[in-house]
Amino acid sequence: MTIDEDHTRPDGVDDLTVEALGKISEALEAVEVARGALYTFHRLSGTADLTLGEGVDQLREAGHTELADRIERDLVGRNVLNGRWTFQVVEEYDDGYYACFRELERAAREELVQGKRHLYEAEMKEDRRTHGRSGHEPTP
Structure with missing residues (x-):
C-alpha cells in the first residue's frame, strides 16, 4: 500500500478490528449529523420565537391587544421541553451523550490502532483508486 503513515494499519491489527473501528467511526459521523440537526432545531426555534414576538x-x-397578550403570555419565550429552552437541550446533549461518544471512539482508536483515524476508509481508497491515474493520487 502507498497510503500515508497516518492512515497505515499498525502491525498486528486484524481486518475485523479495522472494520469494527470503521463502524464506530461511521456511527460517530451519524451522531455529528444528528448534532447538526439539533443545532438547526435550536436556531429555528429561536428564530421562530423572535419572529413570533x-x-x-x-x-x-x-388593535388586537387581548389576542396579542394571550399569545405573548402563553407562547413567546415558552420552554420547548419541560424546563428547557433549546440552548439547554443542546448543552445537555453536548455534555452528555455527544461527549461520551467522542471520548469512547477516540479511546478505542488509541487502544487499538495508535489513535489513527479512518483506517477502513483509507484502505478502501487504496483498493478503489486507479494507481498512476491523475485524480487518483494516494495523498495530496
Whole structure:
C-alpha cells in the first residue's frame, strides 16, 4: 500500500478490528449529523420565537391587544421541553451523550490502532483508486 503513515494499519491489527473501528467511526459521523440537526432545531426555534414576538407586536399595534397578550403570555419565550429552552437541550446533549461518544471512539482508536483515524476508509481508497491515474493520487 502507498497510503500515508497516518492512515497505515499498525502491525498486528486484524481486518475485523479495522472494520469494527470503521463502524464506530461511521456511527460517530451519524451522531455529528444528528448534532447538526439539533443545532438547526435550536436556531429555528429561536428564530421562530423572535419572529413570533414581532407578530405579536404587530397584532397589538393593529388593535388586537387581548389576542396579542394571550399569545405573548402563553407562547413567546415558552420552554420547548419541560424546563428547557433549546440552548439547554443542546448543552445537555453536548455534555452528555455527544461527549461520551467522542471520548469512547477516540479511546478505542488509541487502544487499538495508535489513535489513527479512518483506517477502513483509507484502505478502501487504496483498493478503489486507479494507481498512476491523475485524480487518483494516494495523498495530496
